[in-house]
Amino acid sequence: MTHEIKYIKRDSGIPISGLDFIGIIDRGTNIIEIKPITICNLKCKYCFVKCGGYISNFIIDPYYLLEKVKEIANYKGNYDLEVHIAPYGEILLYKDLFLLLDSLWNIKGIEKISMQTNGLLLNKENIKKLKKSNLTRINISLNTFNKKLAEYLTKCKDYDIESLLDNINQLLKSKINVLIAPVWFPSQNDEDIEEIIKYIINLRNKGFSDKKIQIGIQKYLVYKTGRKLKKIQPKSWGYFYKQLAHLENKYSIKLKLGPKDFGIHERSLLKLEISQGDIFPIEIVSNGRWKNECIGKINEEFSTKILLNNPLEFSESYVGKHLKVKVLKSSSNDNIITTYTPY
Numbered sequence: 001m002t003h004e005i006k007y008i009k010r011d012s013g014i015p016i017s018g019l020d021f022i023g024i025i026d027r028g029t030n031i032i033e034i035k036p037i038t039i040c041n042l043k044c045k046y047c048f049v050k051c052g053g054y055i056s057n058f059i060i061d062p063y064y065l066l067e068k069v070k071e072i073a074n075y076k077g078n079y080d081l082e083v084h085i086a087p088y089g090e091i092l093l094y095k096d097l098f099l100l101l102d103s104l105w106n107i108k109g110i111e112k113i114s115m116q117t118n119g120l121l122l123n124k125e126n127i128k129k130l131k132k133s134n135l136t137r138i139n140i141s142l143n144t145f146n147k148k149l150a151e152y153l154t155k156c157k158d159y160d161i162e163s164l165l166d167n168i169n170q171l172l173k174s175k176i177n178v179l180i181a182p183v184w185f186p187s188q189n190d191e192d193i194e195e196i197i198k199y200i201i202n203l204r205n206k207g208f209s210d211k212k213i214q215i216g217i218q219k220y221l222v223y224k225t226g227r228k229l230k231k232i233q234p235k236s237w238g239y240f241y242k243q244l245a246h247l248e249n250k251y252s253i254k255l256k257l258g259p260k261d262f263g264i265h266e267r268s269l270l271k272l273e274i275s276q277g278d279i280f281p282i283e284i285v286s287n288g289r290w291k292n293e294c295i296g297k298i299n300e301e302f303s304t305k306i307l308l309n310n311p312l313e314f315s316e317s318y319v320g321k322h323l324k325v326k327v328l329k330s331s332s333n334d335n336i337i338t339t340y341t342p343y
């Protein structure tokens with residue numbers, strides 16, 4: 001059950017760098033990844049972040065996001081930057097999406113804006129607005145053309161595949177590039193993946209370039225903390241790439257995409273020098289999505305997601321408390337810092 005939606009603004013005192021589920025993620029490249037919302041219209045059975053079931057959801061004020069994106073763009077260098085909007089949720093539920101898109105173009109150096117969506121909320125009206133906002137690319141997660149299977153996977157009672165395909169056609173008629181991003185669930189949608197490949201080939205045969213319509217097959221990933229499909233055994237990366245190579249040969253199509261295919265290159269990473277096992281002081285500034293999660297402020301720029309170990313559960317009385325937390329995860333490749341307490 002959802003208890004609340006928390007709206008994060010500049011004066012909320014919650015830094016929006018350092019968290020994995022909301023805010024701004026810097027992975028040391030020319031891509032600035034932003035997550036403005038945690039609400040989703042679906043509750044997919046395979047969602048690795050268990051979206052759609054959070055106790056608390058978060059929305060970030062667009063002006064706060066814009067201010068921070070601008071700072072990061074200045075730090076990285078104001079050229080050849082892409083903003084990739086990829087929430088743990090559904091971006092078409094973000095009411096300020098078009099304001100955000102239009103304003104992002106005013107930040108020096110931003111040359112591409114892309115976003116991810118499950119596509120089900122696309123309609124004529126928002127496609128018109130996306131066109132007007134000059135969105136560069138839209139990534140649509142479409143795992144099958146089979147309505148029943150789609151409904152099963154996404155736990156959706158009426159997955160309107162016809163309307164989704166109509167909307168993809170509308171997008172293809174615009175300047176927006178389209179990337180179809182199916183997740184491959186071994187033994188569940190094997191044939192469907194091939195159907196999607198044929199669909200892409202068919203569109204390319206009709207004259208759409210390989211930039212205009214792309215396919216990015218994703219490996220089904222299972223996380224301890226995510227939702228899992230019953231009876232599906234995830235395969236190794238080796239197996240996944242071997243299968244992609246097989247399909248590449250079978251259909252003469254490039255399926256293994258890497259950073260170069262998306263114009264991604266290394267750029268400076270704005271992060272704190274914090275390593276796994278470090279202990280440092282924070283101030284609790286907010287609840288998290290779950291009972292055992294909260295947000296700690298490290299400094300004016302960075303927050304950390306804090307996991308509250310049993311028997312601790314978040315209580316509003318924790319807000320404002322200063323305590324020390326221990327780092328569970330901090331990678332040299334991104335700015336995300338996950339910590340826990342008590343340790």
Ligand code: SF4
Binds near residue numbers: 052089
């Ligand atoms: S997989 Fe995507 S669309 Fe499905 S619940 Fe998770 S965030 Fe929402």
